[in-house]
Amino acid sequence: MNISNVTVRFGSFTAVDDVSLTVAEGHVTGLVGESGSGKSTLARAVAGLTPYEGTISGIARGRVQMIFQDPYSSLNPRMSVGDAIAEGVRVPRKERSAEIARLLELVSLPASYATKYPSELSGGQRQRVAVARALAARPEVLIADEITSALDVSVQGSVLNLMRELRSELGLTMLFISHNLAVVRYVCDAVAVMRHGRLLESGPVDEVIGAPQHPYTRALLDAVPRLTHA
CATH class of the missing domain: 1.10.260 (434 Repressor (Amino-terminal Domain))
Structure with missing residues (x-):
């Protein structure tokens, strides 16, 4: 899936600003950033839930499925x-x-x-x-939007293990959204870091975490206990 120069505006506010990103087939790409970074808005654009400018290609219309953050409100x-x-x-x-x-x-x-x-x-x-x-x-692409953040800590690990198992068994192409780089490192092959609607850096997860190029990525790493970039 190719995301090319995607911008999402709500009135005069730009939530996603000219973002380009490739999500490789059969791989899991983590989209990470603090609340308000634009990562969930970008995901909703990919899912066809939010109007956008730019191009999203490499997937058939209607073949994206999204798993939402709150399991208590997502089921009827x-x-x-x-x-x-x-x-x-x-x-x-x-x-x-x-x-x-x-x-x-x-x-x-x-x-x-x-x-x-x-x-x-x-x-x-x-x-x-x-x-x-x-x-x-x-789906051709599965979007997981902060799917463990509303769960008790005791069950977060089992859900993350499930996603790893499903990825391995089904060869899923996934956009995995989180504010936690430790979680992204555990689940994802690649990672893209967003802040204020812009993409700051992206690449293989071990490279970005092992040698972050942007000060914001280093700050995110420093905020996660026991996850270092030494």
Whole structure:
């Protein structure tokens, strides 16, 4: 996927300013920056949820799926888990039950969870359902927007492990958004650093973390315990 000279404006405010970035097929690119850096706005532009100027190419229309930050608001409380996943399933109706079961097992949930409702699930379980729902549409690009930040620390690691496993098993192309460079280093192949809507630097994750070129990237590294760039 190629993002070329993308700009997003809300009235007179420029949220994303002339950003160009390549997300390699089958790789996970981390988009990192503080709150207000423009990273989530760029992701919404890629997903077709926000109007933009510039060009986003290399993906078919409608083949981007987004997993949102808050698992408590991203699922309809009146829909069962199975019905929520079925919304995106791209198989004949008679095969849907088996496909829903496959997707639940893919995110390490029992197939029996298809009959449950969001109120019966923990935050981590809801986020796994959200991942399954996104995968149901067989996206060319998966966007994960701060998907662990609303979860208890005790379950954040298991969700991150799930994303690593899915990437390895399915060969996913993913844009992974986070404010935490330690998380990005664990999950991603490449990283792009944003601030005030602009892209400051990008490259292989070990190179950017090992030898950051921009003072802002060094500041982000210094803010993460035990993650050094020595």
